[in-house]
Amino acid sequence: MQGSKNITINFIINDEIFNNITVPVRQHLGDFLRSIGLTGTHIGCEQGACGACTVELDGKAVRSCLILSSQINGSVIKTVEGLDDTLMKKVKEIFLKHNALQCGFCSSGMLITTKEILNKKKKLNREQIRTEISGNYCRCTGYQSIVDAIEEAIEDNIKDI
């Protein structure tokens, strides 16, 4: 019985299947994603505080800097590059409409967090939206425009129910 320094794993990222990929066990998922060219995921604080590196792991938002690559064996991952369904295309348009980004560093994390908020199919007031995105720092917008965008995205998403 021995632990290993490298591990060979299988996973799916943005609908693409990766088989028998060998990664150093200490490399975190955010660095791994960037090493294979998926640089839409941004690495900020590497201690779970800023939220810039948020990606979707098995349908749930997680911090990619706090997940070791060795932990993703058998998982399905979605990054900002994979947000191309009708719903998320619309959400990106709404973000643009409200100028809910300036430098764009937080946007990939904000969009993944917004996706998780929309999954709940629940109307939230502005205070609740602020609580939901409290784990995502934005140093440009002052959050006002991001809250505007998420508010509209929620309205848009639940209007058909």
Add this chain to the structure above:
Amino acid sequence: MGKGGEEFIMKSPDFCYYEALSIEDAIKFKSNDLESVILAGGQSLVPALNMRLSSPSCLIDISKIKELKNITKDNDFIYIGSAVTHSEVMQNKIIIDHLPVLIDVLDMVAHPAIRNKGTHGGSIAYGDPAAELPAFAVAANAEIILMGLNGIRTIQASDFYHGLFETDIQNDEILTSIKYPILKDNQKILFDEIYRRHGDYAMAGVVANIEILNNEINNLKLVFFATGTKPEVALKTSELIIKDGYDYSNVKNMIKTELDFESDLNSNAEMKLHLATILTNKILKLMET
């Protein structure tokens, strides 16, 4: 910033990884390699690794062990498996029906993306003095269930914490579940904390276990966190409040005599003493509503 791939600057130290297949398997590995540590959700451990505050020989991943992922209940107790995530606890029917205050507490534990991965047992075992769950377990009179080479051992949460990040877990032991007594009809647990940003570690926090008899407080157990090196029960302060009610100076003096305050990045010891006093009043007001 590192480019990822081959280049590691300010990244976690080198360690090996072992995915445990069963509780016994994890215990065997841990007792053979005393420098190894348990990885459950990793939401406190991985930041510590990234900042190189910790350099274990090996991480033993217990997150895939099915027996650690259950929430069950009998007549008197609720058992939460150590590898159940915070999000899973918050959505669990047993918790919603029988321990809903835990959901309010977990709502203050970091942010949704961290709660999706962080585990109940991980937070209890890590013993961060500013974390909510260790204080909640102490206030709720929970018992910590550990499994080691010699079998199962149970310890009161109040005896489990020794000091800063120090717990009673032995080298060959793994925390398998936390056992919470189901609240009596006249009993409730209340919780409040003061923070700078929702989800950040508290500047100071309190969990109170209260029993009411004939509209009066019959029993009170105040537990403070983010004040010292571990969650601490304020017995004398609790007695003072039952006897005399709340008075800012009296409560502050009593808390000062019985608790050890330590400054941290969020606030200094004097500020924490003030906040602990104010929080005591807030809890008593909450009780009236």
